[in-house]
Amino acid sequence: MKKKNRLQLDDNGKLKHFLTIEGLNRQLLIDILDTAESFTSVTEQTVKKVPLLRGKTIVNLFFEASTRTRTTFELAAKRLSADVLNINIQASATAKGETLLDTLRNLEAMHCDMFVVRHADSGAAHFIAQHAAPHISVINAGDGQHAHPTQAMLDMFTIRREKGEFHKLNVAIVGDIRHSRVARSQIHALSMLGVEDIRIIAPKTLLPTEPDAFGVHVYHDLREGLRDVDVVIMLRLQKERMRGASLPSEHEYFQLFGLTEEKLELAKADVTVMHPGPINRGVEIDSAVADGSRSVILQQVTHGIAVRMAVMSMAIQSHLPETTGGVR
């Protein structure tokens, strides 16, 4: 734990890399949310730009396909006036046999300031942060089944906007928790921000090993788990898990764990429905709920931009004292 802490934070406790929620602290998460709040006005202006990161180069290093995350990172960087480079590695270097470290060295040689990394291997962002030159910040945009901290923070941002306070909330996360980096980061963020009742709802085949270690309440029955919740977060069910050893069929999954208007009645009247997207209508969530009045799924996407602006600006600013006199 100590190691992670040291890796993500500089000597003054400022955010240097953003790799995982674990090892951070409540105040830092609140700072991220507050900073994001201050950026929301930018995205609503006619000229949607602030000059905070002018002259900085940010590389979107995506080793795994993504539309939403990559475009919101790109938009966030552009609204901070940074130069953005999008690199889709599947189609490029590693296909030619180049190691991750070599790819990294090459990008460093181009004098970049920040890597936004998505990779299929858990720990990839840590690895890159450990080996990147000291002036480079690394933002984890999703690594394997480990973490997706900016997604978790935009979810926290959305919850705070909807509910105000965290500590009295009951929050349920439903679906494929076992394979979900989003769920892991959400659980850490929710508990760090003081949510006392975090529930995870799934059949045993989709639960992580030793779920108790996450400090959550486990339910195998959606109706039971939804009782009196303030927020319900539905997770996307990966196509490859729908048939096979984890689940028998989409049909049975939707019957038992799909969120419908009828099941939602068990939750609090003002329940907020969230989903990190992309959604599978009729698999984990009924269209009536996804498009209904309690759904904030599209707001989540909008908030993603402000939260990513916050994280990027905070991480680069932690480097400023070292880099100001420099050539770059």
Next chain:
Amino acid sequence: MKIEIRNGHIVDPANQLDGEQSLFIADGKIVTIGTAPTAFNADSIIDASGQIVCPGLVDLRAHLREPGEEHKGTIASETRAAARGGITTLCCPPDTHPVIDTPAVAELVQRHADAAGFARVVPLGALTQGLAGSAITEMHALKTAGCVGVSNAMQPPGSTLILRRAMEYAATHGMTVFIHAEEAALANNGCVHEGAVGSRLGLPGIPIAAETVAVAATLALVEETGARVHFPMLSSQRALQKVARAKYDGQPVSCDVSAHHLHLTEIDLLGFNSQCHVRPPLRTQRDMEGLRKGIADGTVAAICSDHQPHEADAKLAPFGATEAGISALETLLPLALRVVDDGVLSMTQMIASLTSQPATILGIEAGTLSPGRQADICIFDPERYWTLDSGSMLSRGHNTPFLNWEMKGEVTCTLLGGKTVYERT
């Protein structure tokens, strides 16, 4: 050449020796322990004051990387590291390139070891051709070529039918079958213990059931075939319980554990430390304690190094993409001594688990100081502290999570057939 090792504390578990005595060597063989034979004029005297003199260590599992992966290590480089670690006999698994499934490869390995002259190398032959799990090997020919057993290395043995036939055939030729207890379907390409830490890190897990299912299936086939089976590197307390019960029932089975599984647990993975990427994976504190206890109560016969040297790049990737294994020859003895310091094992038990007991599993004449045996001897200072740093490692692989650990107990001199193959400078 006549050598006298004097003033040393001799520990030879097989002969129940434990005390300060002199040891006399002539023509590469042990002559006697105690009083000098008549007219013994030593050409060389080794003063072992304050040191322990024990049989050269026998390591049940060390990857020497030759043939096929000389960029990771060679028989010469790795046996030299073994000599520094007080190890005089190494058993190497058959997963070289090409696989040790023909007499030619088995002989090549031994020839290169003889030429290097730092340690004896006894190979295991492959259980199936190319370790592919479909056709059994020419075990008689492999045995004639010096193989001391047959093994599936880390590969699945094929179906239980293939395993049964291979065990029957090995039993026909009196060869011990070394079975890596990992049910491939349950291991499911995992890279860490399936537990709280792996779950937090989002790394795919290998459940304990992958080990216990393989052990249970193999034990059922031992009952069926009467083959002698050894399980290398068990990692879980539950698997040990199954082996203990089979031993109690009189089945011809044994097992060993690696030195790193006695000191590290899944907690050491935090921060994605790829130096702790090993297979079988590091498990829980309870498992670690179970393995330690297993040596003390006799369930576990030996501590092996599971030496796996790698080039630096093999560990420079995100955790799951790194290669498993630790360069471990030079830390085998100090890590075993640490278990003695922790009060779990006596010095004699620990030395037995590194000498006579593994030699018995291999069915070779080694691991004792009996008169007439080859003078393979390890002399070490049990009180000396030193720090492991990569600059001083002799193995080509510097991949170890124990870098910068303070070690207690250092080999001062290693003799192979009466010849000094390592001397601390």
